[in-house]
Amino acid sequence: MGEMTEEQRATIWERLRVRHSELLQMIRAGTADASRDNMQRMGGEVGDPGDESIALQLADLNLAEMENELREARAIERAFGRFKERSYGYCSECGGEIPYARLDAYPTAERCTPCQTRHERVYGGRDGGRDTTPSV
16 A cells, blocks of 8 residues: 555544544543532532542543543644654554554554554553554
8 A cells, every 4th residue: 555645644634633622622621620629629518428429439530531631632742743744654663654544543553553563462552652552
């Protein structure tokens, strides 16, 4: 398969741009909600231990969601950097071309399928939030 066309690059760039914007809005909203929840907790609006337990669980879920959103936003920002460096679509490990089908499915992919598979075997998909997408 040859290099991506400019149209394909533009399509992926736009998808990433839109998703990044959505993520930033969600992170801002989550930050505002967390701040409001903290103020309510400090003000003592949660009356009994059962309510407080549920409130804390919801806060933990919100923080986990925000962490995932932030991780995805950072992956998109790294992809933007690769676009600017003209290295988007090339594997960070071997330098080979990442197939368009993989980039279409996972636009933030940093590795080709063989290198991603090898990476997952070695690191078990854990490397600080960088390209832990399944191999496509």
